Amino acid sequence: MSNVLKVVTIASDxxxxxxxxSPLQTRLHSVFDHAINLELDDSRLITLLxxxxxxxxxxxxxxxxxxxxxxxxxxxxxxxxxxxTIAGLSYQLDxxxxxxxxPTLPLSRKPRSADSLQNAAEQxxxxxxxxxSNGLTDLLSHIGESQEEQxxxxxxxxxxxxxxxxxxxxxxxxxxxxxAAVLQSKKIIGFGPGLTPACDDFLAAIMSVLVACDIPYAPxxxxxxxxMAAGRTTSVSLNMLTHAVEGRLPxxxxxxxxxxxxxxxxxxxxxxxxxxxxGSSSGADFSFGLFCGLRILSRMDETIMEGEFA
Amino acid sequence: MIKSVxxxxxxxxxxxxxxxxxxxxxxxxxxEVLAGMATELNLELVENLxxxxxxxxxxxxNDFFISAKFDETQTSIEALEKKFFELLNDKKSHSDGQYQxxxxxxxxxxxxxxxxxxxxxxxxYAAAEVEDALDAGLHVMLFSDNVSIEDELRLxxxxxxxxxxxxxxxxxxxxxxxxxxxxxxxxxHGKIGVVGASGTGTQEVTTQLHKMGGGLSQVIGTGxxxxxxxxxxxxxxxxxxxxxxxxxxxxxxxxSKPPSPSVADKIYAIAKSSPKPVVxxxxxxxxxxxRAAGAYPCLSFEDAAAKAVAxxxxxxxxxIDGINLPETELEAIIDxxxxxxxxxxTDFLGLYTGGTLADEAMKYLGESFPIYSNIPLSPEMAIExxxxxxxxxxxxxxxxxxxxxxxxxxxDPQTRTEFFVSHVDEKTAVLLVDVVLGYGSHExxxxxxxxxxxxxxxxxxxxxxxxxxxxxxxxxxxDPQDLxxxxxxxxxxxxxxxxxxxxxxxxxxxxxxxxxKGV
Amino acid sequence: MAVKDxxxxxxxxxxxxxxxxxxxxxxxxxxxxxxxxxxKAGGNTKMASLLGKLxxxx
Numbered sequence: 001m002s003n004v005l006k007v008v009t010i011a012s013d014x015x016x017x018x019x020x021x022s023p024l025q026t027r028l029h030s031v032f033d034h035a036i037n038l039e040l041d042d043s044r045l046i047t048l049l050x051x052x053x054x055x056x057x058x059x060x061x062x063x064x065x066x067x068x069x070x071x072x073x074x075x076x077x078x079x080x081x082x083x084x085t086i087a088g089l090s091y092q093l094d095x096x097x098x099x100x101x102x103p104t105l106p107l108s109r110k111p112r113s114a115d116s117l118q119n120a121a122e123q124x125x126x127x128x129x130x131x132x133s134n135g136l137t138d139l140l141s142h143i144g145e146s147q148e149e150q151x152x153x154x155x156x157x158x159x160x161x162x163x164x165x166x167x168x169x170x171x172x173x174x175x176x177x178x179x180a181a182v183l184q185s186k187k188i189i190g191f192g193p194g195l196t197p198a199c200d201d202f203l204a205a206i207m208s209v210l211v212a213c214d215i216p217y218a219p220x221x222x223x224x225x226x227x228m229a230a231g232r233t234t235s236v237s238l239n240m241l242t243h244a245v246e247g248r249l250p251x252x253x254x255x256x257x258x259x260x261x262x263x264x265x266x267x268x269x270x271x272x273x274x275x276x277x278x279g280s281s282s283g284a285d286f287s288f289g290l291f292c293g294l295r296i297l298s299r300m301d302e303t304i305m306e307g308e309f310a
Numbered sequence: 311m312i313k314s315v316x317x318x319x320x321x322x323x324x325x326x327x328x329x330x331x332x333x334x335x336x337x338x339x340x341x342e343v344l345a346g347m348a349t350e351l352n353l354e355l356v357e358n359l360x361x362x363x364x365x366x367x368x369x370x371x372n373d374f375f376i377s378a379k380f381d382e383t384q385t386s387i388e389a390l391e392k393k394f395f396e397l398l399n400d401k402k403s404h405s406d407g408q409y410q411x412x413x414x415x416x417x418x419x420x421x422x423x424x425x426x427x428x429x430x431x432x433x434x435y436a437a438a439e440v441e442d443a444l445d446a447g448l449h450v451m452l453f454s455d456n457v458s459i460e461d462e463l464r465l466x467x468x469x470x471x472x473x474x475x476x477x478x479x480x481x482x483x484x485x486x487x488x489x490x491x492x493x494x495x496x497x498x499h500g501k502i503g504v505v506g507a508s509g510t511g512t513q514e515v516t517t518q519l520h521k522m523g524g525g526l527s528q529v530i531g532t533g534x535x536x537x538x539x540x541x542x543x544x545x546x547x548x549x550x551x552x553x554x555x556x557x558x559x560x561x562x563x564x565x566s567k568p569p570s571p572s573v574a575d576k577i578y579a580i581a582k583s584s585p586k587p588v589v590x591x592x593x594x595x596x597x598x599x600x601r602a603a604g605a606y607p608c609l610s611f612e613d614a615a616a617k618a619v620a621x622x623x624x625x626x627x628x629x630i631d632g633i634n635l636p637e638t639e640l641e642a643i644i645d646x647x648x649x650x651x652x653x654x655x656t657d658f659l660g661l662y663t664g665g666t667l668a669d670e671a672m673k674y675l676g677e678s679f680p681i682y683s684n685i686p687l688s689p690e691m692a693i694e695x696x697x698x699x700x701x702x703x704x705x706x707x708x709x710x711x712x713x714x715x716x717x718x719x720x721x722d723p724q725t726r727t728e729f730f731v732s733h734v735d736e737k738t739a740v741l742l743v744d745v746v747l748g749y750g751s752h753e754x755x756x757x758x759x760x761x762x763x764x765x766x767x768x769x770x771x772x773x774x775x776x777x778x779x780x781x782x783x784x785x786x787x788x789d790p791q792d793l794x795x796x797x798x799x800x801x802x803x804x805x806x807x808x809x810x811x812x813x814x815x816x817x818x819x820x821x822x823x824x825x826x827k828g829v
Numbered sequence: 830m831a832v833k834d835x836x837x838x839x840x841x842x843x844x845x846x847x848x849x850x851x852x853x854x855x856x857x858x859x860x861x862x863x864x865x866x867x868x869k870a871g872g873n874t875k876m877a878s879l880l881g882k883l884x885x886x887x
Contacts, residue, residue, distance in 0.1 A: 414864065420862055421860065425840060425842075490857075
């Protein structure tokens, strides 16, 4: 059994962390078929992945996780720039051909015009409809351009329960009623099926669109949402939201967001398919949140944006 | 009844959670199931649905719960918990644990440098997938059939324009760069290039030339309809041109049912100008026209293979006809076989899994005596209803009428097994079958045939009768099925195993002649 | 990439449809990926053609 682990991809935030603060003492948080989470003292999670998962912030992707998965929850795992000690065994990390991926948004790119944003929203909507009923996307039948029910099977229990609350939240944001929107988010965070509850993926999309479009109140609004989230949602989701607040997303979401917000020649389909492949309905929920975010932006008035949080 | 299952501090990935929800709600007697993480709002929903139980008290967001409303006469919380446990331990298994991207575009991201798309999705969706593949610059192997002729033409024109292969629709066999695609055999590498519109015909030619010491450079499939008037031989022509340009290929073999006349002419024109020798097997086609084009016509698939090998070796090109045994030995075999039969056994039965092998049989035998078939030589010999039809019958069991809702008989021997039982009876004298090995085929087609013959011998033995069984094996010692043990299994059941389909057909004919006429 | 170029390359195959074909390729160590294929637009052909139009208009 080789004690060298080949690194395929490493997120740049993890790379800097390992370079500056090695070795890191962590506790094994959770093990899945294709991922392992390690918890740092400050509750942040480092995610070890194999090739069946796309890279995430504070993530490191190996060719295979086979040797590492037989490890006890809560056991100590030490990770540093060129090695990891897990289940009592030390492994060397071979990073020589690793890709370093930047989880932040490419904010230096040219943003789309208002018309172009609208067009992007329509394309995204068409894509979601074509994929049929999936997570929160059922709710498209309430707010989309066309009122056609094509492919949208009736709402499930979760969607029925949250629909009105979610739409109120969207209306508040569209009216730039930031304070009220923060309060409303209390009724949304942590709701829905999934390890990252559906509404959290939705919120992550909204928050990252606001940051990507450089909306002045986004940092303040987003950090309030996240402080609300502590205790209201799973630790894995809180971790995801904390990254999203600052515009750091799993790669497929990062690419989808970039497609939506910046000028591009790229084809939506492959990018959206990759996003949809994340989790069970997480990708669809994120896409729906992104769509709503784009609609919110197109309705926000310049003058109102000066308002509440001045 | 409403009950819950909880797991504290449990992290199940979302796909697993979704699976749990879905599978538990399908269980009989279950009215409603909520499964998820015990966040405040999720618990609020449970309350809203009046499904709260004491176990949910004190749970936090990192705890997992299942809350179920069910009819206690049909199921129990223990049954639900057991199913939950099973689902946790039963990993969603893809073929080898590998990621399966959901679309062509994501597949391209996942396998950069992909150069060929092998498509076998249902016919009505196939054209769209082929279009995307060609747009992405991929060559295409299209196994699907039921693609419209308009789509085939449009897509082949696109492929030709882009210099890409579009092998199909209804293309069962190809070997590119030594890789067998769909139904194809493992053949040694060499200098003979093949362009084939007929799947099992191509398999027979290629396995025969392997037996004769030849080898393959490339085998390009075209799909069954390529040489029709409407399609105009687009892929056959592109394939021939590619082989002419290919430095590895020294001899070219073409295999197809007779093309439409205008298409045949186009092919003769290319053959005439080809710097490399061309062997043309148009299964009963116009031998004179082929010779006039400077190409070599064929009497059978075996003959096509022999001619290609002779050309490669620079030997004299001969017609391979007849049976490769000294006449006295052959007569002894025939006599011995006929001696096992009773005077009232006069029927011939051919049961084929390979379509063009069945064609080869029909072409030859149909000249000899009248045979009913689903691929008849003339309309009045068509089989409409098989029940109650006696006399001489030869069936292509791979045809649509037998494969509705069933796997192809090359993949699953069950269809033919049923015919062995229903159609071999006390009047049957000779049974003729093919056994096709190679990739795509069943793991032990010879074993299936041997078992059926054993059953027949036992059944007929009870009324004091035997039958003569003749077979050939289309395969090589490199194929995944074991050729040697396949041969042995057949011979152990007293089956006369011939070296090629053509020889098996001729032997069956000689035996039937003796049975019918005493000669 | 023309046919003659294909003849010089290692085959890397995207298999869409019968999984047995994919398994046969893998058993010979051929580079291949199996697509988890579903009909476009969940079988809704009107949606599928709408999506087709979208792609071309970009």
